[in-house]
Amino acid sequence: MNCNFTEKVSSLIDGELSPSDAREVERHLLNCGECQQMRADFLNLRSQIAGFETSLQPVVQNRALKKILSTPRRAPAFGLQWSFGKAVAFASLLIAGALMGFMLYQSSNSRGPQSGREVVAVNEPTPVPSRSTGSTGSTGQQQQKPEPEPSPAPRKDNEENNPQRKSAPKRPLVREPKPGEQFAAIPAAPETPDRVTSADAETMTAMHFDKSETLLRSFRNVRLNEPGSAAEVSYERQRAQQLVYQNMMLRREAEARGDVQVASLLESLEPILLDISNLPDKPDADAVRVIRARVERKNIVPLLRVNSTALARALDD
Amino acid sequence: MASEDEEFTMLFQDFYPSLCRFLECLLGGRAPLAQDLAQESFLQLHRTAWGTLPAGEARFWLYRVARNMAINEFRKSNTRYRLFDRVVEAMRPRTRNPEQEYETQEQQTLVLEMLQTLPEDQRTALLLREQEQLSYREIGQVLNVSESKVKVDIFRARASLRERWSKRVKTAGASVS
Numbered sequence: 206m207n208c209n210f211t212e213k214v215s216s217l218i219d220g221e222l223s224p225s226d227a228r229e230v231e232r233h234l235l236n237c238g239e240c241q242q243m244r245a246d247f248l249n250l251r252s253q254i255a256g257f258e259t260s261l262q263p264v265v266q267n268r269a270l271k272k273i274l275s276t277p278r279r280a281p282a283f284g285l286q287w288s289f290g291k292a293v294a295f296a297s298l299l300i301a302g303a304l305m306g307f308m309l310y311q312s313s314n315s316r317g318p319q320s321g322r323e324v325v326a327v328n329e330p331t332p333v334p335s336r337s338t339g340s341t342g343s344t345g346q347q348q349q350k351p352e353p354e355p356s357p358a359p360r361k362d363n364e365e366n367n368p369q370r371k372s373a374p375k376r377p378l379v380r381e382p383k384p385g386e387q388f389a390a391i392p393a394a395p396e397t398p399d400r401v402t403s404a405d406a407e408t409m410t411a412m413h414f415d416k417s418e419t420l421l422r423s424f425r426n427v428r429l430n431e432p433g434s435a436a437e438v439s440y441e442r443q444r445a446q447q448l449v450y451q452n453m454m455l456r457r458e459a460e461a462r463g464d465v466q467v468a469s470l471l472e473s474l475e476p477i478l479l480d481i482s483n484l485p486d487k488p489d490a491d492a493v494r495v496i497r498a499r500v501e502r503k504n505i506v507p508l509l510r511v512n513s514t515a516l517a518r519a520l521d522d
Numbered sequence: 523m524a525s526e527d528e529e530f531t532m533l534f535q536d537f538y539p540s541l542c543r544f545l546e547c548l549l550g551g552r553a554p555l556a557q558d559l560a561q562e563s564f565l566q567l568h569r570t571a572w573g574t575l576p577a578g579e580a581r582f583w584l585y586r587v588a589r590n591m592a593i594n595e596f597r598k599s600n601t602r603y604r605l606f607d608r609v610v611e612a613m614r615p616r617t618r619n620p621e622q623e624y625e626t627q628e629q630q631t632l633v634l635e636m637l638q639t640l641p642e643d644q645r646t647a648l649l650l651r652e653q654e655q656l657s658y659r660e661i662g663q664v665l666n667v668s669e670s671k672v673k674v675d676i677f678r679a680r681a682s683l684r685e686r687w688s689k690r691v692k693t694a695g696a697s698v699s
Contacts, residue, residue, distance in 0.1 A: 261542045
């Protein structure tokens with residue numbers, strides 16, 4: 206097979222050459238004995254292979270056909286693939302959802318109380334440090350601060366030097382299980398953190414009641430010169446906006462720990478705070494009067510006073 | 523549904539014998555196994571792909587599936603001696619006279635033996651060309667390879683068989699003289 210046309214001879218007998226190539230190869234074949242022999246051999250092989258007879262019997266063929274036709278047909282292949290893919294996608298979604306839910310549950314369990322306390326500590330100063338230090342006395346006396354003034358104004362200083370905020374990260378909320386220790390042992394952690402957490406919430410609630418009472422008193426004293434004239438409530442509105450979010454947080458905490466009385470009071474307070482915070486800069490005097498009337502009707506200011514005092518006493522005890 | 527079955531029956535009648543022959547050559551004989559695999563290929567077509575394939579594709583689909591089954595069979599039982607196949611083959615009813623039958627048998631055995639010396643892809647491509655008269659493009663479609671590979675495979679298969687054939691003829695001539 207020294208001729209360059211040998212492969213083309215193969216394609217020629219298969220009819221796979223273009224007309225020009227086929228003419229060229231045929232011209233070459235006239236003068237090349239080797240390629241002529243090759244073509245003859247290839248054609249001989251073809252007749253041998255094509256002449257192969259199978260030993261198939263008609264009976265066997267008919268039996269096979271009957272068997273095939275009697276077999277029920279499945280869904281089309283593409284439908285099968287689609288439903289399989291859909292099932293896989295659905296299963297993946299379920300697994301991903303379950304994982305995300307588990308992770309959220311884990312993170313809420315491990316970080317929830319800590320982060321909640323952090324929010325409270327950032328937003329709220331400690332109203333009576335002596336109480337809180339009393340409750341947190343077991344964690345260290347270095348957190349004690351001088352007695353604050355009773356007026357609301359200096360509380361900003363207390364916010365900056367909040368001992369609870371500083372001490373909070375030092376307290377381990379969840380004890381790390383030792384190697385080989387059962388999870389059942391974890392709830393046996395010291396009770397101090399839970400008690401302190403509850404005390405923090407109650408302190409914050411007492412403070413919130415105090416602030417809300419001050420706000421509502423201030424709102425009650427807003428001067429309304431004439432019916433229909435605009436009132437100046439920008440300070441009250443701003444203060445209410447600050448307190449609404451805190452009110453929501455504290456209400457949830459109270460509900461979570463089953464303190465129905467505090468939760469109920471906070472629930473009554475919330476729409477009033479919302480109404481005040483939603484007032485325009487220069488609200489109509491009638492709008493202010495409507496809110497005042499609601500405050501009076503709910504008798505909310507004395508309730509706030511009573512509850513904040515009760516909480517403060519409970520914390521002292 | 524009835525028309526679909528009629529169409530399927532027509533396809534079966536047209537191509538089942540060809541598929542059996544193709545598989546028999548591919549497997550190096552073993553007619554019963556070839557018939558089983560051909561039947562299984564048609565069964566798969568009927569159960570899963572019939573009605574979803576574009577017109578004219580069913581034939582290529584069948585050859586592709588049948589070839590894959592044959593390859594699986596090679597892997598499964600390449601070294602195993604199929605006594606059952608031989609018994610069935612020996613018990614097969616003969617219709618011709620013994621002399622003619624013997625000659626044909628000899629010739630077919632020779633063809634099968636020579637085909638078995640080829641690599642599987644060359645053998646399949648050559649069988650699809652010589653027995654089924656598929657074009658290079660169609661063979662490439664069945665085997666999922668390019669036309670140029672089909673062309674080269676067929677040429678190499680022919681060249682290899684030709685060489686073996688000439689050697690065999692020379693050996694036969696020497697033994698006669």
